[in-house]
Structure formats: structure tokens, C-alpha cells
Amino acid sequence: SPSRSSSPSFFSSPSSPSRSSSPNANPFSKNDDPVAPLLILTSPVDLDNENLTIFGQVTSVGLVPTEGQLSGVVEDSRLIMMNEIYTTHDIYGVDYDGDQQQDMGKDCVICLATPPDTMVLPCRHMCVCRDCGDVFRHQCEKCPICRAPILSLVQIVASGEELKK
Template structure:
């Protein structure tokens, strides 16, 4: 009688111990000031009342300094996040603004674009290897060269209405280009405004301290620093989505931090040029 190896005792080579992976690294985040923040979910295209064939761009944004908004259509990205229209006849529209929260931007009448001149396929994707987008919003500070760039495509819904789909947002700060990613589970733009819902800020492990640690790459902010240090020695899974943890990023909040802007994870874009 031949028994399967699993049913025999003392037979076969001893099983190897499970491989112990090193705990994911825990790093402290570097805080980068985003002077102007465009709320990407508020970007809309609307018809010009006086030029009904043309569309205008509108959105909500926050600004901690004075600056300008420039609207580009089909602009090519160059060095230091500068943009040049590939259609010289379509001039960019630059509007100055004064600082403040919850500012409303609407492109002035007569400066819009007739999207009927373009093929739908041309409007709905980036071209030239991803360096030309149908819509580019450049929100720039007047005190330095820092800027937030929103790159988007235009899709037609129900065959009638154009919809803005943001592909990415970039922050140009201190001569470095960062790609911005939303953080899931971060508190609102004003911490005081959630005082009646403190549970939203609590660490999901200890329920005592405020959460301040982001799990990467899934970008869930769900733990305090101490629980993160303990978790990394016991598990490599995100407590929220159970994805493997590659890195933990601790963000130390200070009073008044992110007075206007949404909390995001800024990742250096290696493929874009930086100034030296």
C-alpha cells in the first residue's frame, strides 16, 4: 500500500520555513504648498450665451495667493511645464484672479471654442504620445513660478453634451514636476468643519488617535502613526482593501495645514523634465 506523502509520518524532506518578507518602509511625507487648487470634479463646458456655437470652461478653485488662470486648447507640453498651442489660430485665454476660497471661474464670453470643427475622436484622447491634451487648465501663482496643471479630454454624452474627463493633475513647484493623486479617507479641506464627525478622522485600528498615515500604492489614509508602525511588523495588507502594502507614508499635520486644498499624494514624475 502506497500512501500519499501528506499522510505518511517522517517521510520526505522537511518543509522549508515560510519566506519572511521585510516589513514595508515607513516614511515621512514632504509637504509641498499648492497655492492654487482647481476642483477637478467641478470642471464643466457650457455654451456661450452670445455665441451659441462656442463652449466656455467653468470650475471652482481655491487660491492662497493672487494669480492667473490660462485655458489652452490642444496645447503641447514643453520644458518646465510650459504649454504651446499646436493650432496657432486658437489663442490661450488668460484671466487674473485675487486669492480666496471657493472661487468661481468662467471663461469670458467670446473667448470660447467651436468644438464642431474637431472630430470626436480627436477631442476624446491625448495625442503626440500624451503630450497634447484637448483641454489644459494652467492655474499659476503670481508670487512664484508654482502652478497646478489640469489635463483633460472632452467626451460627448448622449450625442449632445460635452463632458470634461480629467486625466491627470500636475503640480510644478520648486523646479520639480509632481503628479497629484487623490488620497482616500483624508479629512475635508477644513479640519474644524468636521468637529461634529470626529470619527471620520479616527484611526480605524485604535479608534483613539487621528489617522495620519497613507498606505501605498492604494492611497488609503486609515491609521495613526503608532498603529502603522505596529501593523508593518505583523501584516503587509492594507486594512481597508487588503491590497499588498509597498510603502507607508506618514503625514504630520500642522495647525491650518491645507486651509484650501484637497489632500493629495504628490509623486515626482520621473519622465518629465525638471529645471536644473
């Protein structure tokens, strides 16, 4: 399986690194800074497998000076699966440890009884449970957190859990 990021995320449709007008620009950066990024590639290697399919993750880290030291800040992260590149995005409402963030609450914002496991797209707020999400998508067209239009709902299942029927 692909390497896991330390941040909860999902990936969007295949993409290629952005093209810039500057030949020295960082292809993973949002601007045209002529700074060489720190790129981290993580990928499992099975030297005995002749039909090796490449899975991996490329993370671009910017070095930011803080209090006399350099701190790494993730600028971009991409998954490589089956010769396609996918950009990852953070999920709002989930902490880096997989726990619910304090400001988002620990329960579904609709029923206030069940932990949220369903993410609203495109705003990426994970704020409703599966049951409320099924009802909510037919009754409302806006995210209950930011009021952005809802295009889709995605149920997030933690590794090892089975999908609910």
C-alpha cells in the same frame, strides 16, 4: 506655495509627459485619443521677484457629454516645482472637501478611536492613525483595506497643523 488642487492628493517622483506614437495624441491621456485636452495652468506670479522660481499645477480635463451638456472630468494633474514635474494621485479615504468618506469610516480601521492621518503606499488608502501606523508597519505587510503589500506609510498633515512628536 504651489496651487492647491480641489482633490486631496500627493505627488510622486519627477516625470515627464508620456510620449505617444501618434503626433496628435494628448500627452496627458492614458490612451492615444487625438483629442486636444483642456489644460488649466495655475501659478502664482510675483513680478517684483527677480529670482522667481516657477511653482504651478497643470490639470488636464476631459469633456464628457452628460444629459446634453459637457461635464469636465480631471484626467491628469501635475505639479511643477523647482523645474521638476510631479504627477499627483488621489488619496483614497478622503473626500474632496477634506472630510472622511462615509464608506471608509471616520476612524482608524485598527483602533476605531482616532481619525486616520496615515496613508498606505502604493495603494493610497488613508485608513490608519499615526500611532497604529507605527505599530502596524512592524506587524503586518499588507494594507488593512485591500490587502496589497505595504511599501511605505505616509503621514498626511493638514495645512496649519503641526507634526506630532
